[in-house]
Ligand code: NA
């Protein structure tokens with residue numbers, strides 16, 4: 001069989017089963033069992049495919065994932081994160097669309113502690129959305145910024161997905177985590193400017209010039225909450241980054257240190273109960289299980305593709321086509337954006353990295369730069385229909401009278417900003433590479 | 443059915459315990475090393491082995507809560523009766539795939555045991571120990587898929603949409 | 607008639623440690639038309655490195671270019687090749703390799719060719735030492751010299767190779783053990799200050815065969831492959847020798863200073879490296895370990 005026939009069969013089968021609603025991990029396993037029988041050779045091949053699957057998750061590079069997820073869960077379930085957002089609510093005044101801006105600022109800070117986009121979106125959605133709707137914010141203004149900043153969580157360290165990308169793509173994990181920071185912050189800034197401009201154009205989107213009314217708080221009272229509730233979170237972020245850069249811990253270990261620090265902060269706030277501790281742990285276990293279950297299937301999928309010769313075939317095909325490097329890059333990003341519409345982020349990586357990494361090496365692209373481009377494409381996939389993980393998350397906390405299509409419309413302008421950032425990083429690689437180079441992380 | 447519910451929830455609870463223990467132990471190792479109290483160099487390996495164990499524990503539990511990552515937008519566009527049919531068909535495919543995976547994981551375990559292969563790192567132990575969890579976890583997953591195919595009315599979808 | 611063998615490599619295609627075997631594949635495919643062809647499946651992207659020995663044993667592939675450290679789980683005694691002080695061609699003559707092959711045959715494996723030989727491991731540091739005493743130092747280890755560094759008093763740490771650079775730069779570790787070659791591939795010369803001489807152990811890399819696949823070959827095919835193997839072993843040894851000379855110079859140019867143990871210290875250092883290593887082999891294989899040591903370690 002020619003390599004392209006193999007590819008069509010593999011990816012065709014995958015699409016069919018995914019569309020039938022089979023869990024992504026099981027979909028990969030299905031295709032693997034058939035592929036292993038054909039290419040690895042009968043029963044011994046099937047046994048080998050199971051062995052390879054288990055081996056690919058028995059990997060120390062993946063251990064930060066539960067820790068990063070636990071950080072977000074703990075602060076969310078214990079209510080510490082709510083207090084932090086409340087603190088921003090007190091100090092951000094006299095801004096058009098104030099609560100939407102609070103969502104972006106609070107979301108950015110929470111992103112710096114949470115390794116999970118879904119946790120961030122769920123947090124903001126359950127805290128700020130009801131209040132915005134009560135004050136008759138336009139639904140698109142109330143929901144859009146929350147989903148958008150949730151997606152940016154993936155770029156701002158810690159990020160479970162960035163860890164996974166680093167480990168699967170053999171890109172420096174510490175470097176990638178730091179490289180995502182500037183593009184993430186820039187995006188947050190763009191969102192804020194956009195919200196302000198949008199509300200200036202249509203003031204009825206955020207009625208009541210909220211926040212202007214005096215709440216009787218004087219100077220220190222207004223700032224006290226910020227010091228009490230936000231400073232510790234910033235301290236955790238600093239601790240994680242410092243323990244990585246000062247040599248107290250490897251990047252993987254610093255994730256565990258961060259999780260323990262979150263636990264400590266919750267304890268000091270007297271917000272930790274047995275119930276919210278267990279709920280956090282259960283949810284972390286569930287989210288980790290979801291990611292690992294896909295990896296066990298999908299990594300074997302890419303191995304069988306490689307074994308069959310299809311991977312080499314496609315890479316040779318692209319290299320032999322005479323396309324210039326920027327055209328190949330554009331094509332690769334386009335494929336990622338399209339894939340992002342339909343499949344989850346882990347599957348995206350496992351389906352494309354076998355081809356993308358050799359191409360990256362062939363063209364001599366900076367791995368951190370390429371990794372950040374990849375992350376931006378993935379975070380857009382969280383927002384695009386029909387399968388937008390954060391839109392689905394938002395759906396679960398939004399009143400039913402707001403249609404799902406309305407949510408996709410709400411997030412559309414922020415998707416455009418994401419695309420702009422993608423182009424910006426392509427044109428000015430320094431946005432991604434300057435910070436890690438300055439901290440001399442390779 | 444009650445016992446089955448407890449079993450599924452128990453799997454989730456075990457997974458949560460593993461996460462808790464890992465967090466504490468890795469943090470302790472970092473602290474101990476930086477305070478000059480020595481290093482537990484087997485922690486790296488143990489935390490690796492925890493990951494496949496987490497899969498074995500959570501795979502059936504997540505299926506039970508219908509929380510696995512999947513694409514359901516296309517089905518939601520189908521009429522009710524067609525949607526049920528597609529869901530049962532997917533459950534049937536899942537049942538077969540999970541059962542086959544469990545079977546070959548068991549074959550793998552027996553083959554490894556018979557060959558006497560060892561894992562030789564900081565800890566030295568028979569390789570087949572690594573493969574104990576998978577056949578059990580995937581057999582349970584297959585059973586859960588079977589329940590969704592044969593008794594779709596009893597299926598629970600208790601969890602909120604999860605994700606990354 | 608022509609037979610096609612499937613071959614896999616523990617190292618990523620095109621990298622330094624994969625090159626010798628890749629040259630062998632190319633030569634066999636050119637000269638073996640109509641007799642033997644090798645279908646080169648590539649590196650770990652097709653089968654993870656540590657799962658390749660099992661794939662070889664079960665016949666998913668017919669040949670694997672790997673090292674004893676990776677394959678040691680199935681036949682622990684193969685690791686003894688790392689700890690031999692007798693030259694490899696002598697091991698072929700004095701029966702040591704036959705002994706190992708008997709043990710491998712029980713697991714349907716065969717040691718076919720040595721592709722890495724004559725290269726020592728060294729201890730690399732970011733802090734100076736004057737004696738073979740590593741107390742107070744944190745050293746990144748691979749399993750095959752874990753106990754050696756522990757015996758010298760080091761705190762040992764395992765990290766994935768990808769994290770070593772940062773770990774060295776930030777002082778998470780103060781050093782690492784690595785073959786003389788390959789430091790530049792990892793880019794670690796930038797954060798390495800000292801190399802400790804003498805080197806210890808002897809880097810083993812080799813090609814292993816699935817025994818049944820080998821036995822299925824006709825005598826003509828076997829002879830052809832053995833002739834190619836002799837070429838490969840010669841090539842590998844000459845290349846190692848040349849590259850060791852080059853890398854010693856490159857390390858010097860990169861500003862890596864040499865700490866040389868002399869006399870008593872050097873003897874103690876090497877004796878500990880051998881004793882800890884062989885104690886490990888004998889613990890895993892109480893029956894065969896001592897006999898292998900007799901055949902493989904020259905009396906000093
Ligand atoms: Na984050």
Ligand code: NA
Nearest residue numbers: 340341381387
């Ligand atoms: Na999407």
